[in-house]
Amino acid sequence: MKAINLLDIIVFSFVILFIYAATNKLATYDLFVAQLGKSPLIMNYAPSIAWMIPTLELILAIALLIRKLLLAALFGCFTLMLTFTLYIGFIINFSPYVPCSCGGILNSLGWTEHMLFNIIFIVLAVLGIGLHAKQAALVAAEKFSIDQQNESASI
Amino acid sequence: MKALQFKRSSRLTLACCTLLSVGIIVTLYALSPLTRDIPRGGFERSFFAKKLTTPDALIDLEVNSFYIAGTDHGHVYLGNTTAPFHVAVVSSDLKDSSHVMLKVHMESILEPRQFKLQVKPPYFYLMHGLEPAILRGLVKNWEAYPFMTGNDYYFVESTPIGKEAFALRSYDGNSNEYILARKAANQLEFKPSLLTKQIDGIFCVDGTLHYSQNAKRMVYVYFYRNQFIVADSNMDLQYRGHTIDTFSRARLEIAQIKKSGKKMLAKPPLQVNGLSCVADDKLYIQSTVLADNDSPETFMNGATIDAYSIKNGAYLGSLHVPNYKNQRLNNFQVSNGILFAIFDQYLLTYDLEISEHTNQK
Numbered sequence: 282m283k284a285i286n287l288l289d290i291i292v293f294s295f296v297i298l299f300i301y302a303a304t305n306k307l308a309t310y311d312l313f314v315a316q317l318g319k320s321p322l323i324m325n326y327a328p329s330i331a332w333m334i335p336t337l338e339l340i341l342a343i344a345l346l347i348r349k350l351l352l353a354a355l356f357g358c359f360t361l362m363l364t365f366t367l368y369i370g371f372i373i374n375f376s377p378y379v380p381c382s383c384g385g386i387l388n389s390l391g392w393t394e395h396m397l398f399n400i401i402f403i404v405l406a407v408l409g410i411g412l413h414a415k416q417a418a419l420v421a422a423e424k425f426s427i428d429q430q431n432e433s434a435s436i
Numbered sequence: 437m438k439a440l441q442f443k444r445s446s447r448l449t450l451a452c453c454t455l456l457s458v459g460i461i462v463t464l465y466a467l468s469p470l471t472r473d474i475p476r477g478g479f480e481r482s483f484f485a486k487k488l489t490t491p492d493a494l495i496d497l498e499v500n501s502f503y504i505a506g507t508d509h510g511h512v513y514l515g516n517t518t519a520p521f522h523v524a525v526v527s528s529d530l531k532d533s534s535h536v537m538l539k540v541h542m543e544s545i546l547e548p549r550q551f552k553l554q555v556k557p558p559y560f561y562l563m564h565g566l567e568p569a570i571l572r573g574l575v576k577n578w579e580a581y582p583f584m585t586g587n588d589y590y591f592v593e594s595t596p597i598g599k600e601a602f603a604l605r606s607y608d609g610n611s612n613e614y615i616l617a618r619k620a621a622n623q624l625e626f627k628p629s630l631l632t633k634q635i636d637g638i639f640c641v642d643g644t645l646h647y648s649q650n651a652k653r654m655v656y657v658y659f660y661r662n663q664f665i666v667a668d669s670n671m672d673l674q675y676r677g678h679t680i681d682t683f684s685r686a687r688l689e690i691a692q693i694k695k696s697g698k699k700m701l702a703k704p705p706l707q708v709n710g711l712s713c714v715a716d717d718k719l720y721i722q723s724t725v726l727a728d729n730d731s732p733e734t735f736m737n738g739a740t741i742d743a744y745s746i747k748n749g750a751y752l753g754s755l756h757v758p759n760y761k762n763q764r765l766n767n768f769q770v771s772n773g774i775l776f777a778i779f780d781q782y783l784l785t786y787d788l789e790i791s792e793h794t795n796q797k
Contacts, residue, residue, distance in 0.1 A: 322464045360453040367461045375470070407450065411442055 288412040291405045292345050295358050298402065299342040303335035322371065337361065352413050359406035366399040477681035481727040481742070481754040484788070488757050488775070491784035493530035500766070500781040506555030507771035513560070513575075514783070515553030520562075523553065523578065528774060530785060538562070539579040540571065554596060556649065563602070565591040570602060570619070589617070589624050595645045595654075597669050603645050603654050613637030616645075616656065618671045627671050634661065640686040648714040651746045655719055657712040660686035664709075664719065666746060677749030680742060681725040683708045710739070715770035718752065719744045722765065739765040739777075760784060 317327035344354035505515035572583035710722035
C-alpha cells in the first residue's frame with residue numbers, strides 16, 4: 282500500500298509542475314517566444330516550439346490522471362524532463378551566451394539549482410515507472426489469488 | 437520482494453526515451469546556427485610581425501563599466517557608463533591610477549547615464565544627445581560647463597572635431613533616417629549625402645563616428661557593410677573607403693511592429709565591422725569576417741583588428757588580440773603605438789611596434 286501512495290505523490294507532483302509551467306508559458310506567450318528566439322539552439326523554430334512545449338505539458342498532465350495512460354505518461358515525463366536537462370546542460374556549456382526562458386518561480390533559480398531540480402524530477406519519473414510495475418504486479422498477484430479462491434470455491 | 441521492479445520492456449523503453457532525448461538535442465544542434473561556418477570573406481589577411489600573446493601591463497578596474505574616453509602622452513582616461521561623472525586616470529604603464537569626480541555645472545539633467553565622455557587634453561567633453569547638451573571642461577580641474585548653445589541638435593552619437601565643433605549622428609524626423617551633421621557654436625549644418633541608405637536608412641547605416649586630430653579627418657565606420665567614410669574637418673567628403681571583406685551590402689531583416697510603429701531587427705544581423713578607433717593617420721577596425729587564411733579557432737578566441745591608412749584608405753595589415761580570461765574585447769584604443777584594450781573589468785596594454793614599419797609603406 283505504501284508503494285502505491287508514493288506513486289500517487291509522484292504523479293501529483295508532475296501534474297502540478299506541468300500545469301503550472303504550461304499556464305505560465307501560455308500567459309506570457311509573447312515574452313516566451315521572444316526569449317526562445319534568443320536561444321541559439323531553437324531560435325529558428327521559436328514560435329512553434331513556444332506552443333508545442335506547453336501543449337505537451339498539458340497533455341502529459343491529463344494523461345497522468347488516466348489510469349490506462351499512466352505508464353506511457355511517465356515515460357513521456359521522463360523524456361521531456363531529460364530533454365530539458367540536456368538542453369540546459371548544452372546551453373550552459375556550449376552556447377556563446379546564455380538566454381533564459383523558464384517561467385515564473387523557476388526563473389529565479391540559478392542554472393545549477395535548475396539542473397538539480399530537473400534531475401530530481403527525472404529520478405521521480407524513473408521511480409514512478411518502477412513503482413507502477415510493482416503496483417501492476419501486486420494487482421496481478423491479488424487477482425491471481427482471488428481467481429484461485431474462486432476456483433477453489435467452485436470445486 | 438525487491439522495492440522496485442523494472443521489467444525488461446521498461447528498461448528498453450527508458451533506453452529508447454533517452455535516445456530520443458539525446459537525438460532531439462543533437463538534431464537541434466546540427467540545425468542551429470552554431471554549426472554553420474563563420475562567414476568567410478574571400479580575402480586574405482596579412483598579419484603584422486608582432487604577435488600579441490601576453491599583455492605588457494594589466495590593471496584590474498574591479499568593475500566592467502569603464503570605457504576608454506581618451507589618451508595622451510602618459511595617460512589613458514576612462515569614462516564609466518553607470519557612473520557618468522566618474523573618471524579614472526591611469527598612467528600609460530598602468531602602474532598608477534587615480535579617480536576623479538567631475539563637477540558638472542548644469543541645472544538639471546535627465547538620464548545622466550546618457551552622458552558620454554571624451555578626453556582630448558587639455559579639454560574633456562561630456563555629450564548628451566537627448567538633452568541635448570555638450571559640456572566642456574579642462575582636464576586640470578575637471579569642471580564641466582555648457583559649451584554648445586542651442587536646443588535643437590539632438591543626436592545619438594557625437595565626437596569633437598577640433599576644439600570648436602562636433603560631428604553628430606542624428607535622427608532625421610522627416611525622412612526617418614540617420615543623418616550626419618556638424619555642430620559649431622551657433623550653427624547646425626546637416627550633411628545628408630554622407631550616409632548612404634541601403635535598406636531602411638537607420639539600421640543599415642548604423643556605425644561609429646571618429647575624428648583624428650592628427651590627420652584632421654572625420655571617419656565613420658559602418659557596422660553592416662564593408663565601408664567607411666572619410667571626411668575633412670568641415671565634414672566634406674574626401675572618399676569612401678572599403679574594408680578588406682566583401683560584404684558590400686548590409687544584410688538585415690527589419691520588422692515593423694504594428695502597434696507601436698517601431699522598427700526592430702527581426703534576426704541577429706550580419707555585422708562585419710565591430711569596434712573601431714582612429715589613431716593619428718590610422719584607422720583600426722575589428723572585423724567579424726573570417727579571411728580565407730584565418731584559423732577559425734584563433735579567430736573565435738580573440739579580436740581580429742585590421743588597420744587602414746586614413747590618408748587613402750589602404751589596408752596596412754592586421755593584428756589579433758587574444759581574449760583575456762575568456763572575456764571578449766569590449767573597448768580598445770591605439771595611442772602612440774600602444775594598444776589599450778578593455779576586457780570586462782581588465783585594462784590591458786600591448787606594445788604594437790607597428791607605427792614605424794607601416795608608415796613607410
